[in-house]
Amino acid sequence: MTVSRAIAQFVGNLTWEGLPPDVQDRARACLLNSYGIALSGWMTPYAPVARETAITLFGERPTGATMLGDGRRTTVAGAVLANGALFHGRAQEDTCGSAHLGTIVVPLLTAMCETGAYPLDRFLPAMVAGYEVGGLLEGEYIAGSREKGFRASPLYGVVAAAAAAAKMMNLGVERIDAALANAASFTGGIAQSLLEGSDEWRYQVGASAMNGLIAADLAAKGSVSAQESFEGAAGFVRAYSAPGRDPQSLVGDLGKVWSLRRVAFKPYPVCAFNQTPVLAALTIRENVDWRTIASARVRMNPGETGYSGLDSQGPFSTVTGTLMSTPFCMATTLIHGEPTMEAIADLSEGAAMELTRRIEMAADEEIPPLSCVTELRLVDGTERRHEQMMQPQDYAYDWADLATRLRRIGDLSGVSDRAFDRIEAFAGDVPNSDVKLVVEAFGLPVRKTGGRSEKRADVSVSAASPS
Numbered sequence: 001m002t003v004s005r006a007i008a009q010f011v012g013n014l015t016w017e018g019l020p021p022d023v024q025d026r027a028r029a030c031l032l033n034s035y036g037i038a039l040s041g042w043m044t045p046y047a048p049v050a051r052e053t054a055i056t057l058f059g060e061r062p063t064g065a066t067m068l069g070d071g072r073r074t075t076v077a078g079a080v081l082a083n084g085a086l087f088h089g090r091a092q093e094d095t096c097g098s099a100h101l102g103t104i105v106v107p108l109l110t111a112m113c114e115t116g117a118y119p120l121d122r123f124l125p126a127m128v129a130g131y132e133v134g135g136l137l138e139g140e141y142i143a144g145s146r147e148k149g150f151r152a153s154p155l156y157g158v159v160a161a162a163a164a165a166a167k168m169m170n171l172g173v174e175r176i177d178a179a180l181a182n183a184a185s186f187t188g189g190i191a192q193s194l195l196e197g198s199d200e201w202r203y204q205v206g207a208s209a210m211n212g213l214i215a216a217d218l219a220a221k222g223s224v225s226a227q228e229s230f231e232g233a234a235g236f237v238r239a240y241s242a243p244g245r246d247p248q249s250l251v252g253d254l255g256k257v258w259s260l261r262r263v264a265f266k267p268y269p270v271c272a273f274n275q276t277p278v279l280a281a282l283t284i285r286e287n288v289d290w291r292t293i294a295s296a297r298v299r300m301n302p303g304e305t306g307y308s309g310l311d312s313q314g315p316f317s318t319v320t321g322t323l324m325s326t327p328f329c330m331a332t333t334l335i336h337g338e339p340t341m342e343a344i345a346d347l348s349e350g351a352a353m354e355l356t357r358r359i360e361m362a363a364d365e366e367i368p369p370l371s372c373v374t375e376l377r378l379v380d381g382t383e384r385r386h387e388q389m390m391q392p393q394d395y396a397y398d399w400a401d402l403a404t405r406l407r408r409i410g411d412l413s414g415v416s417d418r419a420f421d422r423i424e425a426f427a428g429d430v431p432n433s434d435v436k437l438v439v440e441a442f443g444l445p446v447r448k449t450g451g452r453s454e455k456r457a458d459v460s461v462s463a464a465s466p467s
Contacts, residue, residue: 041088
């Protein structure tokens, strides 16, 4: 049996009732987190750009899917292109290893259901299918694909989107197989924008969702697709990764090793690999005045220190550069405390920039992923050492904790509690809820600094905008 056929059988046979209870809980938490972070990303400038492209390419469709936070409707493809940029705007989405699958799968399924073409009882199974298929490939092949310069979300996200869309369409195993093969041919996504600080990565997730949708729809219409799209001599694994586990044996993990169990939620609006360094800086800050730090060395796993932009000490020209830079994220945290989007976007903050240049990175194979060791040398010659050892489950907040965190972020962003009431009602009760609750949540006015409210569609830039 080919790899795509084995995956297709898993997707076709997947049922919500057959999932372990903790996997069901994590799926609902991922859904809530995706909407909650997107609600608080209303001021970021990326979605407005994607919306105008969607309207240019697809036009307005009165019976189509809503560009959330804008109100206009367009095709499903146009809506996922626009909404992906919104869900990715804060850079605070969930992460399955290195892939931000929620920014791809959730906007796609929301748009598909809103049009009325697909029933809500397929939503959660389709979402789980996307996370599991994308997570399976990311978990095994990320090291090789990262080494080649590919970014995880657009590379594995297209396949995840195709699996989710095919499940939502209720395709048979043969057509799911074709959808996956199409997706393997349509995928990609380089990480150069992270190095240069440009915006392409913000739009990659929407484009990935759109390509996954196209892959599934072509399959539904009868496309003839490669049989060995993943394991073949010119297939996905060889093209995008380094030798690893045989994909034929890898698919045996489906339904046994659940990718949703390793999904983590970001407490701060910075790169996933910078969450733990920020936590370390918050602890260090309690005992060390940043003005007394002469130099610092941060030791992390080589798979993280080698990631695009993590070791950068500036200068920075955009917020992409600062949120990717471990030295900057630690520096601004040491000075100001818990990082906000405004702090991360403040490219003129002299103290943070100066301290950033005193913090260097070092790769250490003995440091596990999502952990760091910080070695400080103070101006009086004394040395300090701080270990921050974390695992994905440390960031796997349960529903109650996550809901509280999301509302706190929303309060800082001017989002009303009524909006969170609606997304909690939808995520907690789907398929017995109504997707209109999600659309309504994103349509509620937001509170700007000074207490004035305004419609989201009127806002296109903010302090988080690249300069």
